[in-house]
Amino acid sequence: MRLGTRTRKVVLVGHIVSVSAWIGIDLALGVLVLTATITADTATAATAFQAAHLIAVWPMLTASLLSLATGVTLALGTKYGLIRYWWVAVKLAINLAMTTLIYLSLRPGLYAAAEHGRRLAAGDPATQPPEQLIYPIFVAPSLLLAAVVLSVFKPWGRTSRRGDTAQPRRYLRRRRAI
Template structure:
């Protein structure tokens, strides 16, 4: 059996559709990074500012949940569509597979973990006082980790390292 007979024909998207998906993917990913930067600025400001400013920063945090989740989901959906509709595939190249895993992990963490932390921070901020930020230094990790992984995914998309994933026959 030759390679040509073993591979399924791939449904390729047209040039215009591919470009639209690529633009949406880049914009969503850029928005995601930007929202994470804002989240980081608010968290670090809350941890280092006077109690009144800290309380205000903490109360604003939950407003970022839906934008970051939507940006992550749009990035995920457009990335999957690009993978399925272009020559790169979802699991043909290591760099695409790693980007997919990064996106999936971050979206799941945002949906399942981040929301609770942001809501707790808002409650503490509303209560005010010098103890509002006590124990909330763990909120510094999500934006740092997310930005690091999203920049890594961006570098992977540009550099395209590691080549194809080998498939056993």
């Protein structure tokens, strides 16, 4: 099934917008976590931890699922296929891994951060700030940037030439001429 030109462009715009939103939410999360971690003011740290929980989990999960849905639609509706090219397969793996980690790892970590923020706001400075949030704010934007670079440069070629039933049109024309 091939997407028509207009439909492909609409899906592509949706894909670009969802990935851009995901990157923006990731960067905002990074700013909030770094602010909460670095500041000496407990009120600022409490607010930043609570805001990180509010803005990150569900909007980020929504953006990642939209990116996944539009990416799979583009892959299946164009010549690239879902696992026909290495760069598409790697982008799919990055998206699936990151979407899973948002739900299974980041969500509980941000919940703990929000709880820490609530305790700080209540005047309990003895609570320990969550340390597991430093790692995702550097890794996630790096992986998303890698996915964007893969989209632009399309490296590595095809995953396999064996079993590929879609032959180039040039080959078919040459065969008919013989």
